[in-house]
Amino acid sequence: MDLKLTGKTAVVTGGGRGIGRGIALSLAAEGATVVVPDLTAEDAENVAREIMARGGSGMALQANAADEKEIEHIIEKTKEAYGAIDILVNNVAGGTGPVPIARMAVLDWDRVIELTLKSTFLFSRAIAREMIPRKQGRIINIASLAGRIGQPLMGPYSVGKFGVVGLTQVMARELGRYAITVNAVCPGFVYTPGFEETFIKMKDMYATLKDKSPQEIFMDTVKEQTVLGQPQTPEDVGSLVAYLASEEARNITGQAISVDGGAVMR
Numbered sequence: 001m002d003l004k005l006t007g008k009t010a011v012v013t014g015g016g017r018g019i020g021r022g023i024a025l026s027l028a029a030e031g032a033t034v035v036v037p038d039l040t041a042e043d044a045e046n047v048a049r050e051i052m053a054r055g056g057s058g059m060a061l062q063a064n065a066a067d068e069k070e071i072e073h074i075i076e077k078t079k080e081a082y083g084a085i086d087i088l089v090n091n092v093a094g095g096t097g098p099v100p101i102a103r104m105a106v107l108d109w110d111r112v113i114e115l116t117l118k119s120t121f122l123f124s125r126a127i128a129r130e131m132i133p134r135k136q137g138r139i140i141n142i143a144s145l146a147g148r149i150g151q152p153l154m155g156p157y158s159v160g161k162f163g164v165v166g167l168t169q170v171m172a173r174e175l176g177r178y179a180i181t182v183n184a185v186c187p188g189f190v191y192t193p194g195f196e197e198t199f200i201k202m203k204d205m206y207a208t209l210k211d212k213s214p215q216e217i218f219m220d221t222v223k224e225q226t227v228l229g230q231p232q233t234p235e236d237v238g239s240l241v242a243y244l245a246s247e248e249a250r251n252i253t254g255q256a257i258s259v260d261g262g263a264v265m266r
Helices: 018-029 041-053 068-082 106-134 155-178 193-205 214-225 234-244
Strands: 009-012 033-038 057-062 087-090 137-142 180-187 256-259
Touching: 009 018, 009 068, 018 033, 018 041, 018 057, 018 087, 018 137, 018 234, 033 041, 033 068, 041 057, 057 068, 068 106, 087 106, 106 137, 106 155, 106 180, 137 155, 137 234, 155 180, 180 234, 193 214, 234 256
Parallel strands: 009 033, 009 087, 033 057, 087 137, 137 180, 180 256
Antiparallel strands: none
């Protein structure tokens, strides 16, 4: 399907690696100009260079997506370079690694909620103010399998992603009158650096895992919890985001759509 995102400008928060990188490249492949704000400047610059090397257009920005002033800076720079923002993808999130609620530090809880949920609120609020006068736009929030089913040892991350799904529904109802769609995408098992760090920590927590590599633990989990028995890729997520950003998805809003190999069915 030709999605025809040519002429559209997208902002992909946390687009410097992992799922964010896959989303940024997928949108660029469909013709969108992609702005990549990331906390790590080098990661953002690498993705921007990759987009341009493939014939696309975009730029990198170093920024904290949970900071209001830095969000304003991103918007100003994007409008200065490209005129308007048509697509926002809220991809930034954070985690603590595997920690039970009974041992969770308040500071860790607050940090994860800020990165995962507050950043989505702040960015969406700022971009919605830009989209409302134009009466058009796409906001796509990256939630998670953990935002559909509560995940043990991932308390604040799971709660934050549930919040992202709820915020998606609220914004869809509020912004629909302006022809702005708001949807969530819920990835399942994508082997990102965050997943790897989690499984490394789990090896120290469970004696039954000590002789397995993080990749082996990951694949065992995938085979146990998914119908298709295979992991997902950043490109799988990026393809769905690109569709939701397109005109073909103009009548889809307020949805949380899973890309998880059948782990969640509802």
